Amino acid sequence: MISSITARAIVYNQYGEPKDEIKCHSYKINLENLKPDDIVVESIACPINPSDINQIQGVYPSKPPLSLTSLPNLNNPAAVTGNEGLFKVIAKGSNVNNFENGDWCIPKNVNFGTWCTHKSALNNEFIKIPKTISINEAATIAVNPSSAYQMLTYFEKLQPGDWFIQNGANSQVGRAAIQIAKKLGLNSLNIVRNRDNINELKNDLISLGATKVITEDDNNSKDFGKTIKSWLNGKEIKLGLNCVGGSSVTGLARKLGHDATLLTYGGMSMKPVILPTSLFIFKNLTAKGFWITGNITRFPNSRLETIEAVIKMMEDGDIVEPSYEETNVKISELTDDKLLEIFVNGLINSKQGKQLIKFE
Numbered sequence: 001m002i003s004s005i006t007a008r009a010i011v012y013n014q015y016g017e018p019k020d021e022i023k024c025h026s027y028k029i030n031l032e033n034l035k036p037d038d039i040v041v042e043s044i045a046c047p048i049n050p051s052d053i054n055q056i057q058g059v060y061p062s063k064p065p066l067s068l069t070s071l072p073n074l075n076n077p078a079a080v081t082g083n084e085g086l087f088k089v090i091a092k093g094s095n096v097n098n099f100e101n102g103d104w105c106i107p108k109n110v111n112f113g114t115w116c117t118h119k120s121a122l123n124n125e126f127i128k129i130p131k132t133i134s135i136n137e138a139a140t141i142a143v144n145p146s147s148a149y150q151m152l153t154y155f156e157k158l159q160p161g162d163w164f165i166q167n168g169a170n171s172q173v174g175r176a177a178i179q180i181a182k183k184l185g186l187n188s189l190n191i192v193r194n195r196d197n198i199n200e201l202k203n204d205l206i207s208l209g210a211t212k213v214i215t216e217d218d219n220n221s222k223d224f225g226k227t228i229k230s231w232l233n234g235k236e237i238k239l240g241l242n243c244v245g246g247s248s249v250t251g252l253a254r255k256l257g258h259d260a261t262l263l264t265y266g267g268m269s270m271k272p273v274i275l276p277t278s279l280f281i282f283k284n285l286t287a288k289g290f291w292i293t294g295n296i297t298r299f300p301n302s303r304l305e306t307i308e309a310v311i312k313m314m315e316d317g318d319i320v321e322p323s324y325e326e327t328n329v330k331i332s333e334l335t336d337d338k339l340l341e342i343f344v345n346g347l348i349n350s351k352q353g354k355q356l357i358k359f360e
């Protein structure tokens with residue numbers, strides 16, 4: 001058995017433009033004499049999410065501290081990047097009986113620092129993940145599909161046949177919400193940005209289970225409201241999910257029924273949430289924010305309960321694997337410069353599509 005391995009991690013020492021601030025830090029992990037409750041894990045895959053980027057920029061409310069103790073042998077206080085990712089256990093301490101070598105796991109909490117090749121940590125910092133779902137699903141289960149699940153189930157008691165409405169419906173959260181809603185028997189009214197191949201996108205979302213897909217132009221059109229009313233057939237929309245803000249959320253909110261809840265979970269347009277006063281007064285609208293990270297403390301069992309529910313839906317084929325731009329990395333051939341280059345390119349390319357770094 002190998003007695004030690006070289007671990008590499010992407011770190012930053014100060015906040016700023018992510019591609020300029022990240023660095024690779026390497027250090028040894030001794031596989032012999034592990035602390036009794038520790039496990040050593042090797043990365044299988046990690047995504048680059050908007051919140052990871054916002055953390056390095058220093059603009060995300062939850063961020064790991066810049067500390068000399070984040071990793072061994074640091075010369076300057078640093079934080080390890082990445083909140084989400086899938087690992088496999090490669091060594092365990094003498095007290096560990098809930099994991100075997102080869103088991104898959106994900107971090108139990110955020111700010112774990114998942115952009116790395118290996119990590120040594122307490123076994124209770126991880127949730128075991130069954131190999132009944134794919135690597136890509138497991139590596140990205142904790143943020144996007146989990147947010148969609150909580151937004152659809154924690155705030156309004158929706159019954160089969162009820163409607164919800166969402167903008168940014170082509171986002172990964174939006175696509176997961178469409179599929180989870182279908183499984184729950186809910187109708188979804190989905191708003192997407194217009195594009196040349198809009199029918200292709202509409203058909204794609206309908207094949208996932210969307211009830212109706214409309215464009216932002218439809219959302220902002222008074223006339224189109226009549227068409228939507230005819231679809232609802234007397235029902236009122238009880239829940240709205242907003243990841244865009246600006247005029248998109250104004251149009252979305254106007255379609256909500258009495259006593260509905262509007263959850264804002266993203267601000268992709270970078271514009272404020274603008275809501276007509278009348279909706280609050282005459283329809284008793286409740287508008288609140290949603291943050292899955294905050295829910296870990298607000299609803300203590302939420303992370304585990306949500307992940308178990310989402311795993312079941314993935315196993316049953318109710319949620320299909322999202323698409324990613326994948327970069328494959330051979331850990332045995334890595335250098336510090338190579339790992340850094342991979343993540344810098346991932347950050348640059350993340351504007352074109354969701355990036356997933358896969359290790360082998």
Ligand SMILES: NC(=O)c1ccc[n+]([C@@H]2O[C@H](COP(=O)([O-])OP(=O)(O)OC[C@H]3O[C@@H](n4cnc5c(N)ncnc54)[C@H](OP(=O)(O)O)[C@@H]3O)[C@@H](O)[C@H]2O)c1
Nearest residue numbers: 050147170171172173193244265266267268269290291292
């Ligand atoms: N609060 C939470 O707990 C939580 C959890 C998960 C995600 N989020 C947030 O949710 C958002 C979506 O995340 P994701 O990973 O699902 O994103 P994603 O898959 O990368 O998709 C981003 C979506 O945003 C849309 N978009 C981008 N700029 C826009 C604009 N100016 N106006 C309207 N739409 C725009 C894109 O529309 P096109 O399809 O037209 O390109 C795309 O569908 C992000 O803001 C993320 O930070 C929040």
